[in-house]
Amino acid sequence: MDIKVGDVVKLKKQHPCGSYLWEVLRIGMDFRLKCEGCGHQIMIPRKQVEKNLRQLIRKDDENKEIQN
Structure with a gap:
């Protein structure tokens, strides 16, 4: 999987705050x-x-998208 720092991922389950979207801050064996x-x-x-x-x-x- 080609995920890079700064990308946003949408996961199956939502966070208790209601959001499904997460920004990738760190990549390795674990993700932050x-x-x-x-x-x-x-x-x-x-x-x-x-x-x-x-x-x-x-x-x-x-x-x-922002530039266009």
Whole structure:
């Protein structure tokens, strides 16, 4: 899976704040994710992120949409 720092991932289950979107802050054996809704940060194993991933929103794609 080609996930990079700065990308936003949409996971299966929502955070208690109601958001499904998480920003990727760190990549390695574990991922550090920041909730887009409330800003809460978590460390989660790579395997669990890849299993629960629903959508990947590239950092580059967001920048292109803003420019157009």
